[in-house]
Amino acid sequence: MDTRPRAWTCEAHRQTTAARYPELEAHLLEHHPWKNLEINAVPIVAGSAAGLDWIARSAAE
Incomplete structure (x- = not known):
């Protein structure tokens, strides 16, 4: 049985441009509300044309 501590993750994905x-x-x-909020930026290196267009349009608003 694995007894190592587990990291808990609460993810909220937000897409925007760099x-x-x-x-x-x-x-x-x-x-x-969290005082020690962890924010990570992960580049999108590929995706469907429709999905990438949606991100570009959404970030422009």
Whole structure:
């Protein structure tokens, strides 16, 4: 039986462009109730054309 401690993850995925990332991070840090919020930026290196277009349109709003 594996008795190692487990890391718990609560994920909320938000897509934006690299240019708008600082704005998104600042918003999350200001409005999230957790004091030690972990925010990670993970680049999207590939995706469906429709999905990538949706991210671009959504981030522009």
